[in-house]
Amino acid sequence: MDVTVRPALTSDIPELGRVLGIAFADDPVMTWSIPDATSRPRRAAIAFATLTRLQFIQHGGVEVAEDDTGAIVGAAVWAPPGQWHTSNATILRAMPHLVRAFGLRTPRAARMSDRMAAAHPRDPHWYLAFIGTLPTARGRGYGRALMSSRLDRCDAEGVPAYLESSKPDNVPYYERFGFEKTGDLDVTKGGPLMWPMWRTPISK
Structure with a gap:
């Protein structure tokens, strides 16, 4: 099985969101x-696609993993140093789509x-x-390939990395x-x- 990781294209964003x-x-x-489990994947896809399109993809940190057929089976959305914060203009552009995603919980x-940004x-x-x-x-190397693609660059350039794990079971994976x-x-x-997690670059 070949694992292919490549930069995402704008045309990939709907499938990446899905x-x-x-x-x-x-x-x-x-x-x-x-909270609604039935609509959650579809509504979450709207949020992921919107933020990827309006905030992240222009900075070159979005990658997708493809299977042997060329289908997208995974994605990693990164922001380079200094580009992680969502501007007010981006929030305004994103808001109609985020309301579709989160409804009354927007x-x-x-x-x-805001609390994530403050921390x-x-x-x-x-x-x-x-x-x-x-x-x-899962369990076929796609996640590892996505992580390694960017972390290898972090190590080569001597730049730390940061994430927030929203699932306790994923903490040991990131470790x-x-x-x-x-x-x-x-x-x-x-x-x-x-769980905020920080990675110091590894010297090769």
């Missing part, structure tokens, strides 16, 4: 944000985003906003790539926690 929507269907924070999701490290780093693979593709948990992050104010 894949991430399915990948995050059982995520605790996404479940808190979109203000709650916005407050969560975000200010030192230069690559930021992993989202990563996910289809359930049918295998050199990330270290820096604490607990209550961005939902009594709902599910996140």
